[in-house]
Amino acid sequence: MKVAVVGYGTIGKRVADAVAAQDDMKLVGVFKTTPDYGAILAARRGYRIYAPDDRRENFRKAGVEVWGGLADLISEADIVVDATPDGVGAENKGLYVKAGRPAIFQGGEEADVAEVSFNALANFESAVGKRFVRVVSCNTTGISRVLSALRLNGLGIRKARIFIARRGADPREYKKGPINDVVPNPATIPSHHGPDAKTVLGDVDIVTVAVAVPVTIMHMHMAYIELDDTPSRERVIDALASTPRILLFDVKAGYNSLAQIVEWARDMGRPRGDIWEVAVISDSVTVNGRELYLMYGVHQEAVVVPENIDAIRAVGRLADKWTSIEKTDKALGIIA
Template sequence: MNGNRKIRVAVNGYGVIGKRVADAVARQGDMELAGVSDINADWRSRMVTQKGYQLFGAAKEQADLMREAGLDVSGTLEDLLAAADLVVDCTPKHVAAKNVEIYRQVGIKFIVQGGEKHTVTGHSFVAESSYVGALDRESTRVVSCNTTSIVRTLSALKNAGLLRRARGTLLRRATDPWESHLGGIMNTLVPEPEIPSHQGPDAKSVDPELDVVTMAVKVPETLAHLHYWAVQLTRPAEKEEVLEAFRSSSRIALIRMADGLTAINTVKELMADLGRPHDNLYEVALWSDMLKVEGDELFYGYMVDNQAIVIPETIDAIRALVGQIRDPNESIARTNTALGIGTIAKALGDQ
């Protein structure tokens, strides 16, 4: 495509990820939102048109139902794909794998989310680790929220020459807040039945060199995930050297309990005070004053917003597939600026 033309992006699925991707695309100076496709004719689709986005039905049946509900519908998914350079599939788990057949028939580039298997695209994406490998590809998979956080943090240590192996325990939110009335858990903990849990092997789909094992348990809350990590370093190190490694990633935000950020709800409140849309925490929020180094052993904890952390990765994946921006650092910088990534450090002072 012409290097001076904006990338026309279609979003298929307008759930917790899709609506955030659509808003993020609309904020990029080198992209335009071609439209949003969905199956629902309820309040979610009304938000699409209220924001000024074009609404499409996933098929004629859904488009007709939307029109009957009084919605302004521009056509079907087929029409949307014809008007776009690339589609970001944000449909529920396993649905995207079926949609891939449609995308390939049409001949459009596509991105799927971490609920799909690596084999669907043959490439897994985290901007700081695998951007170059995605350049000009037909497709990629933006890995899950937890996997994204693992790759970001361990890659920062790896790039500093500090990472030998890592073992992590994940406390996973039970469900998304908006649907906690449907499938949340109360008064119990639910262990993931196998060790390693799936996030460690998934991180290796991005970087096979990572020596990482994860364990996970589902907990009765819906705000965010919480990770605890024990890492063996390649050598004894000082705490400041480790913190400097984490600072090398613009998508890791160092926070302090001493600033009153003592729990995940307080971090989400900070996002609201910063004016982030949907209170989005795009970064890994890592407690710097909790972090401990004992010789060649490192221990730390951080928070993951599963509705937001993959959004900047998705924006960078769009640029990589289209290939207009070849340098990952340039794309990351553009995305960060558009989404306000970096404002946590400014709000809290040097960390």
Template structure:
């Protein structure tokens, strides 16, 4: 059993904490934040040990009757690894603390690759993360890119890929604070950052992305045009995608015509928060024309990196040396079938 601390109990942190609790080879030592509102109060209800990040946070937590166990430094004394789920400016400050304490740590995709020198995607480069001191779990969009392109690459089908990303404007729970309305905002630079980010995990990928912010909050949607290494069939492409346990093939003709209907399906499946850990890829929309492949899928920006984070914990701590075994274990615990 490895003892794991979660720093930052927000959209990703709360999901990582719950996922750690479902594993039999790691233990959640506690969660740490500066908040004292309903978010951390829910962590108390779940029985998690709560730690404060600053002296001001300690005062506010105690004022709100949050049963704090101690400071972040107290939490870090007895852990094997830290998963930092704080905003990137905060994470950058925390990294120095982890290094000074000699702790292994994981950061999220908002950080730059250079922060850790290693970027992670379980089905692509698990082995290269074994027993490292740190890694970065790449962003939700980059994770989806790597899952789909890695499946095609392993099947010997991938020549190069060009993708267009329709990005949600803000997180659902913050949609009252801002975002965009009645407009679309293209990212100025092509390629957008996701293509180069994917290459930080797999430098051999020939991938270019462009991105547009759209006025919705549930998820991202991707459209891909892939040049194949050879002329092939739709059946062979689908067979390649099925080698990934984290790509879920869905059918447009079964009523899954939009991101909200897909979200409703996962809610009906009983997933916490309706989380979709998989890439939801439309099988009946997929087309092969000669040596070109066209497909589209939906990405749950709040959930897709959760299984990757659990696998990254196993790789860095060395509690599971085999990628397939870790992925299968994580999938089973999170209900990914």
């Protein structure tokens, strides 16, 4: 399947690399609006760069060859992954409709940009054969994976209350904050993450509360989940450990903080230090009757990347849910 990536920032460049790593997909090119270091490095990776017609000269001056404009890129692809800033995907949608190409949008778009919102563990099947699919945001992906892990292992959920410490900015976003504050983000409750999780999990009683903190590395979620049953702690740990894209990190092994989990990823030689999995602090998993408590980190830059690959396979009917998840994870080096 020939894939175009439109919007080559934090998410787009990672999705482009992930597409290039699959044996059933081919990256036809990426659309860049500015001839910055991102464009130069993408060209150096061998990716074909497409750019707005009126900026081609700027790209040429920067030494970046341009293969065409946005319409050219869309027409050369079987499917588009749109990873542009919040709201731009909805503006671009008309181009995809006009060209008759399916598209995958990101979580910064409103849910109604697509026919279905997507998380591979939660609702892969709902996206099969659809034309427009939206991969939910990083925080919603984290929530969806943890709650799906419980459900897939027979642990029914009565309600979930999830408190989120959101990273203030991505590492390269030098103008964002806060730098010395804790900001209710949003101040209203529930934050949008709970309602968003329902777009992939269906009917679940969930409330989320979020603050932004002066951190760039990861989000941290503190979850309180009320279960239908009273499982042992071991059963919950087994459920999390046996679910793809969830990893357990033990304080006793030295993982005292998210920074040390990030260090693990860097020491593992992962590209950009990416953590595609939800990182559960295993010591935090506490069961008290029906009450389950846990804390987990979500690497906002990486966690949605495998979901985009599975969304492409669902739309293209390239594989079933578990085959796709396994294939994606193997190609990326995600730990089974």
